[in-house]
Amino acid sequence: MTSTDFVRQAREWLAQDPDPRTRAELEDVLARGDDAELAARFAAKLEFGTAGLRGELGAGPNRMNRITVMRAAAGLARVLGPGRHVVIGFDARHNSDVFAADTAAVLTGAGLRASVMGGRWPTPVLAFAVRHLGADAGVMVTASHNPPRDNGYKVYWADGGQIVPPIDGEISAAIDAVGRVDELPLGDDWVTLKYQDIVEPYLDAVTALPLGDARELSIAYTPLHGVGGEVLTNAMVKAGFPAPVTAPAQAEPDPDFPTVAFPNPEEPGAMDLALDLAVQTGADIVLANDPDADRCAVGVPLSGDGAGGGGYRMLTGDEVGGLLAEYVLAHTTGDRLVATSIVSSTLLGRIAEEYGARHAETLTGFKWIMKAGPGLVFGYEEALGYSVGSDSGLPVYDKDGIGAALTVAAMAAQAKREGRTLADLLDDQARRHGLHATAQLSVRVDDLSLITRAMARLRAEPPVTLAGRAVESADDLSAGVAGLPPTDGLRYRLAGQARVVVRPSGTEPKLKCYLEVVVPVGAEDEGGVTAARARAVQDLDAIKKDLAETLGL
Template structure:
């Protein structure tokens, strides 16, 4: 569709006028690459044009989702529609619900902004054919997105994403697509989600919690779930509790970003908390902070993953672990595999993203996924209810873990020491190499493939190219791994799917032959050498 045609058929006069004021070069750029489904759906800046998030794009995407569902014999079924509190979310959710309803579907639309895991839960709970959540998760305030669930509340994968894109390309002009008014549902589904999230608690005891919602939509439901689970002593970062699409107190609304959790950790220290919890804006991710002898610090996503995975498997009745699957992504730590083996469970490594992690038990007869995580602070602790990452249920389980440790006079640092003594010290760190464009990222990957290092930090390594893998294991990533009897080193290099970066994920495993502190010091030094090498690629 030519720019002048798009502008003439844009149902939103604001974006139509904004596009009409652009010069020819800007219009050419915006129309050169229409939005496609990436790691977590459609995601981009809120502005006019087919490469961005706006009512026209959302209208055409929703029409396309409806066509794909009808093509699969699911016409007339139920579709769940939710939204966060970002700029444009209300209008985008209304367009989504009304377009899908006009195609003959029964639409369950939430009356207020909800966390992303509530939509994933609702699709599974109601046996809906699909769900759509309007969210850009932890992206900057200028962005929004469109996340689609099929197949029992799982994120879509190919060929579904490509089918929707093909239907979008063939969609009528946005202002010619019918819309039908939709009455919002009640609070029953939200209440059911809160009850289920609270029910992941396994133990007893009490902890004092510091919590931030990072200006997102998870604060109220996290409080409700924690209280229902028996954690009544919760203190919140007041300046970040209410939803605010401008995210005024943080440079980036991502708990992993430097400085983003400073207010949370200051509150935790001030109130004498036992655990600190940071949700991202759509509450599908959870970062955990802990007190140490040196002061408060945030755990890495890997550290939280080790602890929760071990906690879930250790609590299983005898014999149940053998039929259980835990999963982590290719860029996450290898320690979960050792933890699973220790408990007699099966570990599955998948590509990055919960669209793959949530399917980790597919094709394994008699096995059931019980936990999955990725290093980017995403945790799925109740796959039977939410087949996606869920920051609120993860927060409940993390608090439960800390309470259980406290009841036996242990702590999170003590639990991490125990894992290191059983399986060796594991240290992880990531490095991002910024690039100007995808071509520069491709050139860097090509150089590494052509001339991969044969040694890292003095250890021999070999390269495994996942572009040569088959089926769902194929992706643009290179794994460099090796070591000796005492030490294992590993670096995974891949271009980012959402940002102009090439990411390098490093891990060192060091056997504990004597003092744990000495092993940690040696591992940290080796990791510094790995990161230095990655900076030079």
């Protein structure tokens, strides 16, 4: 397209934009004659990715704004049809409440029923509400752990899980057919859900998980300026745990996330305040939620006595996933299924075999994990996402940072009663199954074409060795592998029980590489788990260095 085309599209956009802020923003771009900025906003549009719509706030189809949201709501309404019921939730990000109200107005104007959360509550509460209320769909306005300038729009179906093909494609096509949003009929007769309508039933469900009876535990916690604080604290107290001590500077929702560069527990520095608090209070464990509380991060003391005087370390998502998997399987019976994604640790398969359970691998994204099959009692992905269940099934068919935090607290309290820690439980797993160590190489780019070219280079010339290990097999996941749907990714299996998966992020401008090595654990007089961990760090660092050179980014 030419700059003239973008100018025409921008003027058409201005004519229907109900938001004075984005109108002023776009008028300024036009007045400056900024062709590059116009192209960034109008040369593409936001598409459904691994977590629905997500992008930077601003005017234009390639940004999150009221027009984009109203078009998404109109497309959803066309796919569902009149009379259907949609539950809508929102977090504390900029414009989340506005986008939720716009969604309700469009849906009710199209003849659907809408129920809107009466507060800024976590994503898992919305996912729970869809099934609890028997709704036909749900919408959560959130960008999870993205930077402050972003927002997003997650769509759930009647099963309480995120949408998957072909539904996402049908909604996308319906969105494309929507005309001007200023011509859409708007309603105002939606229901506002109160705390007792939906949050209390959610708390009843997650506190009914198998949490044992050990409750002596001190917890340092941060919601990272998000919406998880109140609900997590209430869940802990309802379950009988002491209320966690919360990092004061991060306790209240704040869409600008002033104390962190990125509001993601995995990012460097994001956990500093919580870790400092843990040292000050001598906490038994550290817990964190991301801003919409669908993820849970866990920190453990470095000292062997369980106190925090020696500092703390954050567990990886795979370490927490392995602990939770074993806990759930030890507290459930019958024909059970556990599932994780192809980029997560292979340890889950070994744990499932040990407990006589079935194990499934899915594509990346929790929407796929929740579709793994019948009998699902636990699902996780390495990016700190977990859904914990019981013999009654899963209370939430999506990532649930509150339910996961409760279960981690139960594990830690039971271990403390026995004079042990979560770190001791990890060592037990390593001795039984070998040390499964994982790491990531993540490259953020400003130009997405760099990622496209890097993936093309890898497909044209796959590596023969990485860190001195022969590449024994290379799978192009875009062709569909082992019954999985096609996805843009590459998987390499290396000699000596190692694996690398490379894929573009579905939610951020990143190329993400997932590394795993399995190191046998020798006898204690040979160093045992400690020696295996040191060896794993060396192996992962060597693979990461070689892979970075291979990527050329």
